[in-house]
Amino acid sequence: MADKKWYVLRTAGTKEKKAAEYLVKEIERHPDLQAIVDQVLVPVKKEIVTKNGKRKEVERLLFPGYVLIHAELNPDLEYVIRNGIPGMSGFLTEKTGNGQDRIPVPIRDEEAQRILGVQDENAVSAAETEVNFTVGESVRITDGPFSGFDGTVEEILQDRSKLKVVVVIFGRKTLLELSFTQVTKE
DSSP: OOOOEEEEEEEOTTOHHHHHHHHHHHHHHOHHHHTTEEEEEOOEEEEEEEETTEEEEEEEESSTTEEEEEEOOOHHHHHHHHHSSTTEEEEOEEEOTTSSOEEEOBOOHHHHHHHHHHHHHHHHSOOEEEOOOOTTOEEEEOSSTTTTOEEEEEEEEGGGTEEEEEEEETTEEEEEEEEGGGEEEO
16 A cells, blocks of 8 residues: 655636535545545635735635645546546646656655645744835824824834834824734824
8 A cells, every 4th residue: 555645736726725625525425535535735824914904814825726635646536636626627747757648746745744834833823914004104093092193104013013103192202012903094
């Protein structure tokens, strides 16, 4: 019995998740395929996007147009992937020695571990925040003791998801450090 490896499957653009769902359902319908497939994965990265003052968590594809599968390859599985899954066009392949046939090529274990590491880190850590503030931009504080004050972005601390904002309090300019969630654009 051969060992299981990670393979890359090609999908139609924007159909990665749907194709992966169809593949999982097809595997569930065939008990012989369940024994040889461990995991079907669409690598994504969670980010928090702030637009128009509203925070929203979104998933961004790490590899658009691709799905990963950890499996022991056999002709039945190849047939199902190539012919039975809508939106999926087959494996990432290479030509054989005679140049005629194309065979699926597994990715290196290091690559698979790196991709899986990103997935694990993504699941454990907070989502990464996408910043749409710029230095010199006017903002309104919406949360905290200075709620309702207007200010100007002085500095963006993206690694800490914070902004340094200059606010005029009692006629004096004061520098405040606020999180992205405490301010909105004016």
